[in-house]
Amino acid sequence: QVQLVESGGDSVQAGGSLRLSCVASDSGYILNRYCMAWFRQAPGKEREAVATIDKEASTRYAGAVKGRFTVSYDNANNSLDLQMNNLKPEDTGMYYCATNWAPYCEVNAAYHYFGQGTQVTVSP
Numbered sequence: 001q002v003q004l005v006e007s008g009g010d011s012v013q014a015g016g017s018l019r020l021s022c023v024a025s026d027s028g029y030i031l032n033r034y035c036m037a038w039f040r041q042a043p044g045k046e047r048e049a050v051a052t053i054d055k056e057a058s059t060r061y062a063g064a065v066k067g068r069f070t071v072s073y074d075n076a077n078n079s080l081d082l083q084m085n086n087l088k089p090e091d092t093g094m095y096y097c098a099t100n101w102a103p104y105c106e107v108n109a110a111y112h113y114f115g116q117g118t119q120v121t122v123s124p
Contacts, residue, residue: 002024002025002026002029003024003025003115004022004023004024004025004097004098004099004113004114004115005022005023005024005025005115005116006020006021006022006095006096006097006115006116006117006118007020007021007022007023007118008020008021008118009094009095009117009118009119009120009121010120010121011121011122011123012087012120012121012122012123013122013123013124014087014088014089014122014123014124015086015087016087016122017083017084017085017086017087018084018087018120019081019082019083019084020038020081020082020084020095020097020118020120021074021077021079021080021081021082022036022038022079022080022081022097022115023077023078023079023080024078027078029101030078031073031078031079031080031099032055032057032073032075032078033055033103034054034055034099034100034101034102034103035052035053035054035055035099035100035102035103035104035105035106036052036053036054036071036073036080036097036098036099037049037050037051037052037053037097037098037099037105037111038050038051038052038071038080038082038095038096038097038098039095039096039097039098039111039114040091040093040094040095040096040120041093041094041096041117042090042092042093043092043093045093047096048062049062050062050065050069050082050095051065051069051071051082052071052105053071053072053073053080053105054103054104054105055103055104056104057072057073058105059071060105064090065084065091068084068085068086068087069082069083069084069085070082070083070085071083080097082095084120087120087122088122089122089123089124090122091120091122092120092121092122093119093120094117094118094119094120095117095118095119095120096114096115096116096117097114097115098111098113098114098115099111099113100112100113101113
């Protein structure tokens with residue numbers, strides 16, 4: 001079964017930037033053909049959607065990250081990226097990419113395929 005693999009997490013100070021990437025373990029899955037999402041989960045909190053992008057590169061963002069995070073496809077590397085700027089301590093958490101292998105993103109959809117996550121820690 002194809003797996004999603006995230007990378008790029010790190011520890012940074014507030015105001016810093018990170019770029020996360022997600023790839024599929026099977027290169028036959030071309031990620032820009034699907035709705036893909038980034039989620040995050042802070043300690044003691046529920047997992048929340050951060051950003052989504054569909055096959056037409058239409059994007060949506062959670063209010064808390066709008067204007068600071070950018071989701072995109074890197075077609076050359078067949079990856080899903082999340083550029084995170086002006087990071088805040090409240091951005092700390094495990095970040096996951098997810099998909100339902102459908103072309104378009106439905107609002108409030110339940111995602112069934114998640115990667116193992118990559119840790120982002122932002123210190124004050």
